[in-house]
Amino acid sequence: MSIITVQLGQCGNQIGYELFDVICNDFHSNGLCPRKENGLYQAASKERFFEETESGEFVSRAVLLDMEPKVISQTLSLAAHSGKWSYGEKSQFSQKQGSGNNWANGYCVHGPKHKDIIMNLVRKEAEKCDRLGGFVTIMSMAGGTGSGMGTFITSCLRDAYPTSLLLNEVIWPYGTGEVIVQNYNSILTLSHLYQSSDALLVHENDVIHKVCSQRMNIKQISFRDVNKVIAHQLGSVFQPAYTTDGATHYSRNPLGELMESLVPHPEFKMLGLRNIPQMSEHSLAYSTFTWHGLIKHLRQMLIANAKMEEGINWQVHLPTEVATRNSSLSAEQLFNRSVANLAIFRGKDIEGASSEGFRDPAMYTPWLPPDDSFSIWKTPRSFNKYEKSATLMSNSQGLLKPLDCIVGKAWNMFASKAYVHQYTKYGIEEEDFLQCFTTLEQIISSYSTL
Ligand SMILES: Nc1nc2c(ncn2[C@@H]2O[C@H](COP(=O)(O)OP(=O)(O)OP(=O)(O)O)[C@@H](O)[C@H]2O)c(=O)[nH]1
Numbered sequence: 233m234s235i236i237t238v239q240l241g242q243c244g245n246q247i248g249y250e251l252f253d254v255i256c257n258d259f260h261s262n263g264l265c266p267r268k269e270n271g272l273y274q275a276a277s278k279e280r281f282f283e284e285t286e287s288g289e290f291v292s293r294a295v296l297l298d299m300e301p302k303v304i305s306q307t308l309s310l311a312a313h314s315g316k317w318s319y320g321e322k323s324q325f326s327q328k329q330g331s332g333n334n335w336a337n338g339y340c341v342h343g344p345k346h347k348d349i350i351m352n353l354v355r356k357e358a359e360k361c362d363r364l365g366g367f368v369t370i371m372s373m374a375g376g377t378g379s380g381m382g383t384f385i386t387s388c389l390r391d392a393y394p395t396s397l398l399l400n401e402v403i404w405p406y407g408t409g410e411v412i413v414q415n416y417n418s419i420l421t422l423s424h425l426y427q428s429s430d431a432l433l434v435h436e437n438d439v440i441h442k443v444c445s446q447r448m449n450i451k452q453i454s455f456r457d458v459n460k461v462i463a464h465q466l467g468s469v470f471q472p473a474y475t476t477d478g479a480t481h482y483s484r485n486p487l488g489e490l491m492e493s494l495v496p497h498p499e500f501k502m503l504g505l506r507n508i509p510q511m512s513e514h515s516l517a518y519s520t521f522t523w524h525g526l527i528k529h530l531r532q533m534l535i536a537n538a539k540m541e542e543g544i545n546w547q548v549h550l551p552t553e554v555a556t557r558n559s560s561l562s563a564e565q566l567f568n569r570s571v572a573n574l575a576i577f578r579g580k581d582i583e584g585a586s587s588e589g590f591r592d593p594a595m596y597t598p599w600l601p602p603d604d605s606f607s608i609w610k611t612p613r614s615f616n617k618y619e620k621s622a623t624l625m626s627n628s629q630g631l632l633k634p635l636d637c638i639v640g641k642a643w644n645m646f647a648s649k650a651y652v653h654q655y656t657k658y659g660i661e662e663e664d665f666l667q668c669f670t671t672l673e674q675i676i677s678s679y680s681t682l
Pocket residue numbers: 240241242243244246247299329330331332333334372373374375376377378379403404405406410414437455456458459
């Protein structure tokens with residue numbers, strides 16, 4: 233089945249480009265596995281992400297949307313120069329002026345005004361798919377176009393394709409130093425997406441920035457560096473994998489199986505991603521990994537809510553684990569409880585990768601049967617130059633803290649009515665804000681009491 237990617241705003245378009253680039257480069261490698269295996273993998277990957285033209289060119293299944301032309305034209309040109317793939321000639325739409333970091337402008341003005349043209353582009357893309365599995369939209373939460381128009385377009389996709397799956401990849405803004413109204417834009421985005429999306433996959437810019445500096449050893453970190461890490465993580469989920477033991481063909485419905493594994497209840501649809509190992513190409517050449525070591529780290533990252541391998545708190549343990557001498561009750565209380573987890577292991581000696589550590593019922597909410605809380609996908613085919621790699625997609629309490637923080641900051645501003653007039657002038661009323669706060673408080677409460 234195919235996935236249509238909708239790239240929105242500066243952030244969405246820049247990340248979308250890196251995602252297709254990672255996928256295409258990975259596609260063209262030998263994957264350190266037998267040819268037959270690689271052939272099956274490539275066929276499944278191509279069907280998901282690219283249309284192959286009669287002349288053998290790969291054209292991505294994507295729609296590019298922005299309210300200003302610059303980023304889209306840069307993105308198209310980067311893809312054209314890759315020599316490996318390109319965007320469809322008529323799959324983009326841009327205008328002359330952005331949304332000025334104003335969610336209401338994107339949602340109430342630009343979205344409705346350009347809805348017909350945009351949905352037409354999406355329809356044409358959908359018609360090119362033999363079997364449409366669903367949509368992945370990529371957007372930031374903090375700007376105006378990606379967040380506001382992206383939210384509006386998400387609800388249009390929901391209406392126009394009620395049986396297709398919708399995953400929103402959303403980029404959480406840096407905690408400090410960006411636009412003042414980013415917290416408003418973020419709460420408006422999150423609360424509205426919660427109504428129309430099947431799941432929200434979150435990447436926090438601060439976290440990925442740290443991965444770039446501490447794991448990749450990059451000194452002057454650009455958005456391009458950050459986006460490559462995000463794209464690698466997304467690719468590690470969306471490239472083909474075997475989703476059941478003994479399967480002889482790659483999963484044909486990745487979005488469906490992903491939702492089935494991770495979103496058992498509509499109140500819980502915030503997903504986070506962890507991926508190891510992550511390191512510079514130079515270090516990778518001198519490193520070897522065992523599945524045991526990778527999985528042990530990944531498990532501890534999950535329960536201690538560490539977002540990368542650096543600085544994991546090894547004292548945090550599950551409530552049922554025998555307390556070690558140094559651990560304390562607080563270490564138990566720090567533990568990150570999950571609704572569900574999906575592990576994806578890719579690479580050499582995959583038979584040796586045991587996922588038992590993720591099956592402990594103490595990790596999970598008691599209301600879901602343990603067998604439904606954990607899923608595993610595997611493939612012996614390595615991904616993106618990593619001989620072995622392990623990804624964990626989690627529906628857990630891991631995003632509670634950033635969510636609580638962003639809602640708190642937005643509430644403080646709202647209490648003094650700061651900048652609210654910039655939203656009311658486009659039709660978002662104070663009542664709408666209050667509704668958003670209520671929705672998000674409810675989500676925070678649900679995750680807190682897992
Ligand atoms: N990771 C990442 N974040 C980005 C990138 N570009 C912008 N951002 C983040 O996105 C937010 C701003 O959103 P943009 O995507 O620039 O805005 P937009 O959707 O184009 O909306 P307008 O500029 O208002 O038209 C900020 O939090 C930035 O940190 C990018 O390429 N990668």
